Amino acid sequence: MTTTTGPHPTRRLILQGAASVALLGLGNLPFAAAPALAAANDKYPEEAFKLKNEADAIKALYGRTAEPSDKIKLDAPEIAENGGVVPISVTVTLDKVTSISFFVAENPNALAASYRIPEGTLPAIANRLKMAKTTNVTAIVEADGKLYSATKEVKVTVGGCGG
């Protein structure tokens, strides 16, 4: 049998490989500390998702403001017939991208989705978002510790709030 790091190996456990293997070897010693740390590292930014205003949400998520960049290519339809499903994609040509987030300014809560980009993952994402009405969509990109943004307006003919 090969040594495994339990049913849900995490980066942290693997980093602490020697320690965890030793602990596993000893049987059911509690090692709640390692998973707790990993969870804190990958924490869901609950507060940022609750904020209504785009600027507040950006600040809550990243703690600073972004500057516009032409190295972010934000693809969104000019007119969305159904605000419930708007395809949005972004491709970034900056180096060392660590995070990409999408904000929909006119939605009840501006932050729509936030993606963590580990090393080796390409800074290009496609997803589908809801939009309440005609609005600006902003992609915020964190690269090499700095914050960049790109914005595009989407005209929505039927809102995505089902109202």
Added chain:
Amino acid sequence: MASSIRVRATANGDITEVQTLIQHPMDTGLVKDAKGEAIPAHFIQQLKFECNGKDVFVADWGTAVSKDPYVKFSFKGAKKGDELKISWTDNKGGSDTITAKIA
């Protein structure tokens, strides 16, 4: 039960492209049903992709992600036959996991 996650991961050289479609209502909590009662919020909060023991992509989602979410991304360092583990958790404590082979 069939999995809520449908995934297609294709390796092309060093780059693996991953497309994922998940079945989930993604209720915002703002929509009212036929009786005028609000449908409680029910949405995926975190979606994680792991390959070869390493997180390759982590998505934190709010209610503005469309129903039956779709997401596409690419990463380097995997090859055909490697396993990609995908898991999500929602705001009601629901979750699902699937392991797909990279084709």
